[in-house]
Amino acid sequence: MSRSNQLNFKYILSISMISALGGLLFGYDWVVIGGAKPFYERFFEITDIPTLQGWAMGSALIGCIVGAAIAGKVTERFGRKKPLGLAALLFVVSAAGTGGFNDFNVFIVFRILGGLGIGLASTISPMYIAEVSPSIYRGKLVSLNQLAIVIGILAAQIFNYVIADPVPENMTDLEIMNSWNGQTGWRWMFWAELIPATLFFVLIFIIPESPRWLSKNKRWDESLKVLNNIGGAIYADEVQEQIKETLKEASEKVIKIGELFNGKNKKLIITGILLAFLQQWCGINVVFNYAEEVFTSAGYGVSDALFNIILTGIVNLVFTVIAMQVIDRWGRKKLWLFGSVGLGLSYLLIGMFYFYGLKGFALVVLVVIAIAIYALTLAPVFWVLASEIFPNRIRGAAMSLTVTALWIACFLLTYSFPILNSALGAYGTFWSYGVICILCFLFVKYKIPETKNKTLEEIEEIF
Incomplete structure (x- = not known):
């Protein structure tokens, strides 16, 4: 606005x-x-x-x-x-x-x-x-x-x-x-x-209740009041008109799962599900799982390893704060592309360390770098994109389906890791996640438009 x-x-x-x-x-x-x-x-x-x-x-x-x-x-x-x-x-x-x-x-x-x-x-x-x-x-x-x-x-x-x-x-x-x-x-x-x-x-x-949900349920006065508290009377009138435009052709019935895969909705739902799987299968949860073992193998005692895990949490926090400062300036797409490349290179190097049996402080640094890249890019960008790309009428149901896909992807990642680690070794597992990061880069580069500085209604028109 x-x-x-x-x-x-x-x-x-x-x-x-x-x-x-x-x-x-x-x-x-x-x-x-x-x-x-x-x-x-x-x-x-x-x-x-x-x-x-x-x-x-x-x-x-x-x-x-x-x-x-x-x-x-x-x-x-x-x-x-x-x-x-x-x-x-x-x-x-x-x-x-x-x-x-x-x-x-x-x-x-x-x-x-x-x-x-x-x-x-x-x-x-x-x-x-x-x-x-x-x-x-x-x-x-x-x-x-x-x-x-x-x-x-x-x-x-x-x-x-x-x-x-x-x-x-x-x-x-x-x-x-x-x-x-x-x-x-x-x-x-x-x-x-x-x-x-x-x-x-x-x-x-x-x-307050969400003004867009209130509008969808024809509680216009309540919606206008919330929007007025957010940006004043002129802002409230403009936004409510935009919301009305996007809801004009909307059905009043409750959205069913099958309807999410009809017409134009189908592409958006598949996009959300793919983003959820790619964000999880970039492998960062495995990096977190490996952190204690990496620190121990680098020569740290158990207590020191636990303390170092706190340091990874601090790095995670610092780079998340940085992400908040740049996500509206740099844009969602650019951050995601940078994150995919950065994580892919990190996994390539971590895999090489395991392949050649190299351990120590340098390996710890690579793990911390991977966590920092994820915190700056894929972690916040996924939640922003998932909350933006769906139309007002189906946002609740579509967001639910996307986050369900995220948790299923998380479960599959957690379940499959010991199997992959046993079959491919630590180096092969990290290289596999590196390949997924490349696929992640290509998907976002060619399939996801930039959404920064656009209202939810403008994003709906783009998609």
């Missing part, structure tokens, strides 16, 4: 930050289990049962997939605000329950509930921010969600490190189980999430 001097940026930023708390809880809930793992496994006596170890780590993914899958239907019917409140409540219940019981099956139930909250929040938070943000700020504000995720990850890493008592390397499983860490410490790692989760739940009552 041309009337940027009339925008109430403080108001826009405040409601966007509240919504982005969903991302912070997403990041914390996703990572906290890694620090608790050595202790709850001893407590539940599953250290020699790989299937239960995997189930404990991966059970939240089931909730993630279900939460993302139902988010579309829920947001289409109830708006964006109430489902965000539901996600906040799920985070509160999960945080309290995961550390509150002594039965492994109950532990799993609360992990799945936390995953359900992640699935809802990861879908709705960026969508809500996109729908309340003026075009000139949208990239930066939607990136708040990624920033919040990174802050949540770093917070979990720090809390895990601070809460856990030092563990001597010669401690037996029985000694660890009977220690403070094994009986109580791991519980506090989960309970620490209660503070931001409760804050999120309380603050949700403050934010």
Whole structure:
């Protein structure tokens, strides 16, 4: 919009930050289990049962997939605000329950509930921010969600490190189980999430409903009021007219999954799903999984390795902040292309190190560089593009389907990594992810237009 001097940026930023708390809880809930793992496994006596170890780590993914899958239907019917409140409540219940019981099956139930909250929040938070943000700020504000995720990850890493008592390397499983860490410490790692989760739940009552959802449901006066609070009367009239234009030919019935794959919608849905798979299969989660092993192989002790993992979280945070400053200036497409090339080269070099048996500080540097590139490019750009490319009428359902695809891709990546690593070796696995980065570059270069500084309605016309 041309009337940027009339925008109430403080108001826009405040409601966007509240919504982005969903991302912070997403990041914390996703990572906290890694620090608790050595202790709850001893407590539940599953250290020699790989299937239960995997189930404990991966059970939240089931909730993630279900939460993302139902988010579309829920947001289409109830708006964006109430489902965000539901996600906040799920985070509160999960945080309290995961550390509150002594039965492994109950532990799993609360992990799945936390995953359900992640699935809802990861879908709705960026969508809500996109729908309340003026075009000139949208990239930066939607990136708040990624920033919040990174802050949540770093917070979990720090809390895990601070809460856990030092563990001597010669401690037996029985000694660890009977220690403070094994009986109580791991519980506090989960309970620490209660503070931001409760804050999120309380603050949700403050934010307004999405003006675009209100308009879609013909609640024009309420929509106009929200838009007026965002940018004044002239801005509100202009944006509401644009929204009306895009909704003129829209059907009033609830969007069904089959309808998403009809006509022009089909290309957009396939684009969103491909972006989700490419962002996950760039392999960065494997880099995070390899971090502890890389640091240990470089000569660091266990405690130092855990501390170095916090440093990777700090790098992740710093480059996410940088991304927020440049995403509306450089554009989504340019950042994605740069990230694909940068990650591809990083994986080529990391693979060469493993192929020739080279380890040490240089390998650690390559891992940190890969994390920095991802944080600057693919991580925030995906969430911005996913919240922008779908038309107003189908945005809720389409975003839900895209984020569901993201979690399925994450599950497949996590599940297939040990298989690939066994069949191809570490070097072959990283080179495979490098090839995917090349495909990622080509897809975005030739299939994705630039969307910076365009309203959601203008983007709809482009696609």
